[in-house]
Amino acid sequence: MWQGLLALKNDSAAVQMHFVGGNPGVAGDTLSRHADGSTPLLRIAQRMRLEQPQLDQVHRKMKMENEHCMLLALPCGRDHMDVLQQSTNLTAGFITYLQRKQAAGIVNIAPPGHHQAMFTVHIFPSCEFANENLNRIAPDLMHRVADIAHLLIVIATV
16 A cells, blocks of 8 residues: 655664555555655654553544554565565564554654644554454454564554
8 A cells, every 4th residue: 555664763664554454545645655756754753652541542443444544564675685674674673662662653644735633643563452453354464474574554533
């Protein structure tokens, strides 16, 4: 559904986001694409603690089919060596960092022409919330990605 750079502080990783569930239109409205062929950037600006009240809020949005989209972010690159490097970047700069902070990354997005955020992109490392939801919606996929660097992306309307 989307390919670009994920950024957090001074780290970045090239990822492809694959549709898992929900409303694909939410991802289409949220994730930018550059007409000139340059690589779009999604910069994590905030963190959300992985605490029950915050997770309950995300879960409520996920119960409304048209209000969310779930994606799986996997490392990508120009060749096998680049994919390995992006996998290392994703693990060190994002997964390990977010797990250590016990947090999900947050990006608030306002569509072109709007000043107010209309979507929140939640970027979850492997954690109980991410694993339970991925296992519930796509158990076969959960088993295939268990041993590779990945992030669960939940985009919800504000």
